Amino acid sequence: MTDLQNIVFPSLKDRVVIVTxxxxxxxRVFAKAFATAGARAVIAELNESKAAAVAAEIMRAGGQALAVxxxxxxxxxxxxMIEIVQDEYGRIDVLVNNAGIFSTLEMRPFDQIPLEEWERVLRVNLTGPFLCARAVLPAMxxxxxxxxxxxxxxAVRLGRPNYLHYIATKAALSGMSLSMARELGPDGITVNAILPGATFTEIERKTVTPQQKERIVAMQCIPRAEVPEDLVGAALFLASDAAAFVTGQSINLDGGVTGS
Ligand SMILES: NC(=O)c1ccc[n+]([C@@H]2O[C@H](COP(=O)([O-])OP(=O)(O)OC[C@H]3O[C@@H](n4cnc5c(N)ncnc54)[C@H](O)[C@@H]3O)[C@@H](O)[C@H]2O)c1
Known part of the structure; x- marks a missing residue:
């Protein structure tokens, strides 16, 4: 597993990075990784106590963090949130649109998804990133x-069944990234998507059964369960000066389940 200390992108020092x-x-691992790289991590999270706990964890380790x-x-x-970040740091360099309705989702055939649930998932997982991207634009x-x-x-490339609202939002996010990249390239702003495979965190969830987990690992070139630390190298790279010419891309990070 990747040790956060070993991923080095000096250009991230003091960058202001909002992770929703x-x-x-x-x-949480993204915020810790950016802070470890010397950036100022903004934890923009719905759950107030969890946001505060992550900020405290980062600061205890000597990093810079702000929970909003x-x-x-x-x-x-x-x-x-943008006003608070501007008052505190006076700039916004990176937005990671990570917030989503995910671990709490019930798996069910699409004809059984209640319309209110469909609309809520679209609102948080798709409209949310659109609104956040729009909000950071003036500063960038x-x-x-x-x-x-x-x-x-x-999951978009696998066409996984039984959470169609979720899949629809994630496919749209990938498409949105390329179109947004075209609009923002002249401003020096890059837009990319990361496509994680089934990534096992500290949170229990209903979207992958133990049997499915075994099957997924068996499909990977790297035969072990994916963890959040497997995603941070790409995220730090995309945020860094090293990735100035990388934009509009959807990068698969699934241990080799799917090709490009
Ligand atoms: N874990 C995986 O296997 C996996 C795979 C592919 C993609 N993803 C995506 O990665 C992201 C993170 O996944 P995760 O496993 O950590 O999910 P998670 O469900 O454990 O965490 C989601 C976080 O988003 C927050 N959130 C939910 N609604 C919000 C809102 N309206 N405003 C602000 N914050 C809100 C939640 O409080 C929670 O802290 C999600 O977008 C998910 O869809 C996860």
């Missing part, structure tokens, strides 16, 4: 530098 949904799981309770489905809440445009990283899903 960083109160647990993959987002944020609902990415609510434009006013995002605006408030002023700086003529910015990085937007959308966390989509490798």
């Amino acid at each position: 949904g960083a109160g647990q799981g993959i987002g 309770t944020t609902d990415v489905a609510d434009e006013a809440s995002i605006k408030e 445009r002023r700086a003529k530098w910015g990085r937007i990283i959308n966390i989509a899903s490798g």
